[in-house]
Amino acid sequence: MLALNAISKRYGDVSVVEPLDLVIDEGEFFCILGSSGCGKTTLLRMIAGFDRPTAGRIMLDGVDITDVPPNHRDVNTVFQNYALFPHYRVYDNVAYGLKVRKTPEAEIRDRVAAALELVGLSGFERRMPAQLSGGQQQRVALARALINRPRLLLLDEPLSALDRKTGEQMRQELADLQARSGITFVFVTHNQAEALSMASRVAVMNRGVFEQCSTPFELYQRPQTRFVGDFVGSMNFFQGVVTEVSPDRLGVEVLGQSRIERRGASDLAPGDTVVFGLRPEQLRVSLLAPKDYENGFFGQIERTLFLGEATQLSVRLKSGERIDVKVPNYLMLEDKVMGLEQNEDVWVVWSKGSGVVLHA
């Protein structure tokens, strides 16, 4: 439905968005995830029509809209700071798009009522924006955009100004709203939890390029680059060398002492240098040496960090490297993880199937 063809943006010598291609399908909840300055907002502004791409074309339903001004695009935006008109009541804010298109008054009234009901704000018609909470302003901004029944709804970090609880509640509501309205959403955020919980597909953006574009599950379980593994969730990285490649097995030697086996075909050959990544929650600590379906490193607990639902242990390996292990807190005895003390010697253990092998 929306296709970006080799679209890029430069400001003088500074490249903000490198030429990139993207196709978004009808009814998708597409998320662009990246840290500030990665080019995600610029990309969104080019789709909305506020910024002109330096090169490349934007196609909506097969029509080239690259040169179409924002007021003639069938695209609406929910702005980061909501950008509600402060001098208009909620009713007039929501009705704005219909009014400027000279919609009959009776139809406006019905559609505003329906839009406000959709976002759960019936009865707020006569309030001024300044009299609303952040979450309510957010809903007004949503209603104001959705009432125009756009082909595409763009959302620029809409939840980042809300407190955590309200933000989490809005995630659920946004996902529901998207499913009910059937409108294609393109959502920009720096918050990985928002991206993973709402999106049908996520593109991780870094320095103007897409590092990876896949479902949230794929993104988290099978990151394709070191950046993605580190940015989405967290990951321990090790240098490794490929020792064995067969259709159903990949052997990697890490830190010269452990043979790691992992399923998965790849274009690697024995002798290649690779990066091996393990998520902290894929690891556990043990006083016993690993069994034969497991791999393990031996080290000493250096530091513990209480996170609420889990505790993070930093274990210093014999080789000098540090590895983070996340242990669920249902395993706690008193306030110690499995009764373990700082400076105690432990095994860090994981199953041979865990971990990802990435190109160095």
Added chain:
Amino acid sequence: MPEHRQALLGGRAEISILTLPPFVWLLVFFLVPVLILAALSFSPAGMTVEVFRTPSLEHYRQSLDPFYLGILLRSIGYAASATLITLLIAFPAAYFIASSPPRRQVWLLFLVFLPLWTNLLVRLYSFKIILGDNGLVNQLLQALSIVGEPLSLIYTPLAVVVGFVYWNLPYMIPPIYAALERMNPSLLEASMDLGASRAQTFRHVIVPASLPGVTTGVILCFVPTLGSFIVPDILGGPESMMVGNVIAAQFGQGLNWPFGSALATLLTLLVTVGVTLYIRYGEPGSTAAREARA
């Protein structure tokens, strides 16, 4: 005043002490003279104690003479048209300044205020050079063969209004600039995003955002213009006399202070009532409009 503000500023007694000097100043140099003027307007003749024994409404009766009412109406007409033209010039200027890069805004505002460094009298005399029969405008028009004979520009109502517009611009641009500068620029994008054209965005977003500044600017221009006597005195002819000239004459050559006082009191009342009504009902950002919305 909210409690925390009061705590910050100190107790009620401290606030009273701090506000005492300006209060005394206004009492001595504003309120007392106004009251003396008002009392004087009821005096039968001259500045005497007679006013308390035999107060007279003679000067008010005289003020309502059609001749003086005509001058008052003309003054309102001049002030209104000068204010309107000033607004039409100041708005785009203020918009331009507000949408410039921040560093350039400082310089542009500096240029707006620059004329105030020179005395108004001097600046008005320069208009004689510009608008005179052999002035810049006429020479230019003749050089371009647009007119044969020089136009009589100086000493006309036109010259007076031009003078007023020039005088008022530094007072109209800053408040409108301040209002536009406070506006969230993403409101413009939101408006376009929702399908509004540039003209619709101007009408529905920019104009409402500018209204507090426009109100301030209009009052700052209209009120001094209505009572002005310097501008019509220097640039106007006999037929462009304004109420300010009449009042000034009563205190000067006419030596009829009670009549001048009556005119001045009437003018003050008129302005006070007018401005109050304007702030309350005059425009969409007014108190009444806000209350109606709430």
